[in-house]
Amino acid sequence: xxxxxxxxxxxxxxxxxxxxxxxxxxxxxxxxxxxxxxxxxxxxxxxxxxxxxxxxxxxxxxxxxxxxxxxxxxxxxxxxxxxxxxxxxxxxxxxxxxxxxxxxxxxxxxxxxxxxxxxxxxxxxxxxxxxxxxxxxxxxxxxxxxxxxxxxxxxxxxxxxxxxxxxxxxxxxxxxxxxxxxxxxxxxxxxxxxxxxxxxxxxxxxxxxxxxxxx
Numbered sequence: 001x002x003x004x005x006x007x008x009x010x011x012x013x014x015x016x017x018x019x020x021x022x023x024x025x026x027x028x029x030x031x032x033x034x035x036x037x038x039x040x041x042x043x044x045x046x047x048x049x050x051x052x053x054x055x056x057x058x059x060x061x062x063x064x065x066x067x068x069x070x071x072x073x074x075x076x077x078x079x080x081x082x083x084x085x086x087x088x089x090x091x092x093x094x095x096x097x098x099x100x101x102x103x104x105x106x107x108x109x110x111x112x113x114x115x116x117x118x119x120x121x122x123x124x125x126x127x128x129x130x131x132x133x134x135x136x137x138x139x140x141x142x143x144x145x146x147x148x149x150x151x152x153x154x155x156x157x158x159x160x161x162x163x164x165x166x167x168x169x170x171x172x173x174x175x176x177x178x179x180x181x182x183x184x185x186x187x188x189x190x191x192x193x194x195x196x197x198x199x200x201x202x203x204x205x206x207x208x209x210x211x212x213x214x215x
Contacts, residue, residue: 017152018059020080021088022213023070025057026154029078030212031096043170044127044202045098049074058151066090067147075099078211079203094211095179097203100126105196111184114134114198119144119166119182123183126200131168131180142166161187179203 017025033050040046052072060067068080076098082090105111120142124131135142144164152158168180183199 001033007089017057018068018086019057020068020082020086021091022215023054023057023078023080025054025069025152028214029054029070030214031206032210035210039172039176039204043178044100044129046096046192048076050181052076054078055152056153058149060147060149062147067149069149071151077201094206095203096206097179097181097201100200100202103198103200105184105198110187111196114184115144115164117141119164119184124166124168124180124182126180126202129170129178131170131178134167134169134179144182145186147183159187162186177205180203 017052019025023029028051030051031048036048036050040048054070054130055073056071058067058069058071058077064084066086067182068082070078070080072078076096079093079095079097080091081093083092084090105114120133120137122140124133124135133142134147137143144166147163147165149163150158151160151161162185164184167183168182169177170180172178179202181201181203183201184196185199186194186196189195
């Protein structure tokens with residue numbers, strides 16, 4: 001999965017993999033197992049692990065908003081969003097996502113239709129569930145949001161990926177929601193060819209009491 005998502009690798013001389021709230025490359029964290037047990041039958045994903053080891057770390061700079069992604073050994077990533085700075089006190093949202101599917105995009109026409117007609121629609125259907133778009137727009141359609149992610153691995157290498165993203169959610173019990181993240185990704189391979197795919201992930205929002213960071 002990692003090889004498909006991350007593009008051409010380069011060496012970072014500083015090996016400065018991002019970290020926040022104690023999360024770091026090579027570290028681990030635990031999700032409250034009772035939370036997972038209670039929620040799992042309502043979620044699209046199943047068989048979620050409660051303990052995760054961080055295998056890669058990504059960061060996106062969105063002009064004052066930073067998106068940290070901690071990719072784990074369970075085909076998952078913990079996404080931490082910080083506003084106004086990259087210190088612990090700037091964290092405003094934490095979500096655990098699991099990869100649902102990765103679909104190759106084989107033509108320019110499919111890519112254009114995905115970005116211009118499908119991803120930013122008001123709703124998205126997955127496994128019989130209807131998810132509502134979170135990001136608002138003056139019109140019915142919202143253009144996908146561009147993110148340039150720099151992702152580090154344990155060897156000190158990094159990769160760069162352009163992502164065009166859209167976030168949806170649907171209500172589940174006890175006032176919770178299940179999130180749906182679409183990311184149309186394009187990257188340059190070692191051969192110089194441009195490859196594209198649609199990555200579909202589903203996730204849940206976590207509170208500080210539901211997340212234990214082991215460092």
